[in-house]
Amino acid sequence: MARTSGPETRDKLIRAAEEIFAAQGVHGAQLRDIVALAGQGNPSAVQYHFGSRTGLLDAVMAGRQERTERVLAPLLDAAPDALHALVGALVTAEASELRTDRGRRCLRISAQLSHESGVRTGTPHPTLADTAYWRLIERIEACLAADGLPRPLRLERLDLALTMVGAAMADRARQYLDGTEPLTGEALFLADLVTTTTALLRAAQPRSV
Missing domain, CATH: 1.10.10.60 (Homeodomain-like)
Structure with a gap:
């Protein structure tokens, strides 16, 4: 052999x-x-x-991150400091993984790890430091800060939005892998995901709790 x-x-x-x-x-x-x-x-x-098992998982995610970084970096450089445009760059980069079965599997994996990015603490996971993805997160947070959202709330909301995008992409990837017919075409799905995510981030701050 x-x-x-x-x-x-x-x-x-x-x-x-x-x-x-x-x-x-x-x-x-x-x-x-x-x-x-x-x-x-x-x-x-x-x-x-x-x-270790963790080392193998990190290697899987490193390959996925390298692919999406190649798409995201030029989009981020061209994007204005407008929330809808920044979310659009994120969704477009993530959607690039829908093109192959390998990418689709990685979307299903990364959705399970969404809370490990470091967004809630404001400190990136070591694999995300100095990446276009983390610069995107910082620019989105800056937009929320300009809206007057307190830092704890904007970090929590941003983490929730990223989790939602990841879950939506993972579900779309599952449908493609399973051969299930999606409810909407991909262009509409992605446009609606950008609009919905932007609306979540831009929701009015609760007046009192």
Whole structure:
């Protein structure tokens, strides 16, 4: 049987992990299933190449982030400091992952990790520091600050909005993977997601609690 190199084995494990994490869930997936799908006989292959389950998951998300960053960075550079335009850049970049089965699986995975971005604390997860994605978050928060929204409320609202976008994209990805006919065409779905997310962020602050 032909031997595979370290990089080839890593790639096989990452691609297998994308399938298993998407199908079984980040917390429910079994590493032995990933190793088997990757065609590896050594049950310790994940530990050898990635150090841990978390290391493998980080590698999956790093690939997903690299792809969306390539789309997002030029959109962000061209976007004015207007909330609708910034949300539009976010949705367009995320939607680029709908083009392939690999991207669709990664959308289903990342939706499960939405609260780990660091938005609620205002401190990015290490993988998001110095990225276009985090610069986008900062610019959206600045728009909310200009609206007079207190920082705790705008961080919580921003985290909720990102979670909603992630969940919507993951559900659309699931429909594509399953062959289910969506209720709306993609263009309408994306335009409505931008409008709905902007409206959520722009909702009037409660007068009292």
